[in-house]
Amino acid sequence: DQQVKQNSPSLSVQEGRISILNCDYTNSMFDYFLWYKKYPAEGPTFLISISSIKDKNEDGRFTVFLNKSAKHLSLHIVPSQPGDSAVYFCAAAGDSGGSNYKLTFGKGTLLTVNP
Amino acid sequence: NAGVTQTPKFQVLKTGQSMTLQCAQDMNHNSMYWYRQDPGMGLRLIYYSASEGTTDKGEVPNGYNVSRLNKREFSLRLESAAPSQTSVYFCASRAGQGRGYTFGSGTRLTVV
Numbered sequence: 392d393q394q395v396k397q398n399s400p401s402l403s404v405q406e407g408r409i410s411i412l413n414c415d416y417t418n419s420m421f422d423y424f425l426w427y428k429k430y431p432a433e434g435p436t437f438l439i440s441i442s443s444i445k446d447k448n449e450d451g452r453f454t455v456f457l458n459k460s461a462k463h464l465s466l467h468i469v470p471s472q473p474g475d476s477a478v479y480f481c482a483a484a485g486d487s488g489g490s491n492y493k494l495t496f497g498k499g500t501l502l503t504v505n506p
Numbered sequence: 507n508a509g510v511t512q513t514p515k516f517q518v519l520k521t522g523q524s525m526t527l528q529c530a531q532d533m534n535h536n537s538m539y540w541y542r543q544d545p546g547m548g549l550r551l552i553y554y555s556a557s558e559g560t561t562d563k564g565e566v567p568n569g570y571n572v573s574r575l576n577k578r579e580f581s582l583r584l585e586s587a588a589p590s591q592t593s594v595y596f597c598a599s600r601a602g603q604g605r606g607y608t609f610g611s612g613t614r615l616t617v618v
Contacts, residue, residue: 400546423605434510434596434609435549480549484605490556492600493539493564494607498548 394418395483397497405505410468412500414481417462421483425494426455426466429478438479439466471504478502508532510610512597518616519587527582527613529597537600538580539607540564540572542593549596555580587617 396415404410414424422443427435441448441455441464448455454467468475481497513528531538540552541564551564555574569591571583580599584591594614598607 397548425606427609432611434598434611435607436609437606440606487603489603490560491562492537492556492605493551493554495551496541496549498546 392417393497394421395481395495395497397481397500399500400498401501401503403503403505404471406473407470410466410471410475410502410504412466412468412479412481412502414464414466414497415462416464416483418483418485418495419462420485421495422487423484424455424457424464425482425484426453427480427482427496429480429499435480468502471502473504473506476502476504510597510599510608512595512610512613514613515611516614518618519584520618521588523587524583524585525587525615526584527595527597527615528579529581529610530579531597531599531608532578533599533601533608534577535599535601535608536577538574539598539600540570540580540582541596541598542566543596543612544593552582552595584615587615589617591615592617 425440426438428438429435457464478499480499482494486492510531539554541549553572555561558577597610
């Protein structure tokens, strides 16, 4: 049973436009959510996160929105740049950083930003 | 700072062979993790170690063993490799009460 779902395997947008990546989760115990970005032949790198006590977190061109009632989060990239082309993983966790803390990842969405 | 270092970067094994994937971090992190990434499957947790001296199974532990040798090092062993273990393996670490991981660059393993 997949607890973190990214239903769009791929997304293609034009440079300068908005990219919206979506993620749904099923586990009500999740209270922290992260987005990771991965380039080919590299490890994932942290992009942005949000705690369940917030509904929005912004960092430069990246904004994450959380809708707890719908168990849905989204990542907005504005404006999109060709260097943003990568696989984006949504991840979730509970246990507030304790000893049982571990991230559950979605399957990823390949974003392609066309010049 | 090297961060999280994984060796080797690439490996080809024959079915039934054994090998150990090495992971070391120099950030004094308490927790370490092994994930595998397969096409269309995302990242799945194999084993993790919350602190030195402890290890726990993740989502897909069958066919693997781990050793938390010390605070820096967390190794993953395949005792008898199978083609289903062909994957990219990522090691990650996490500081104390921190909520994010730092990942290594991965080991691409092919079992023929």
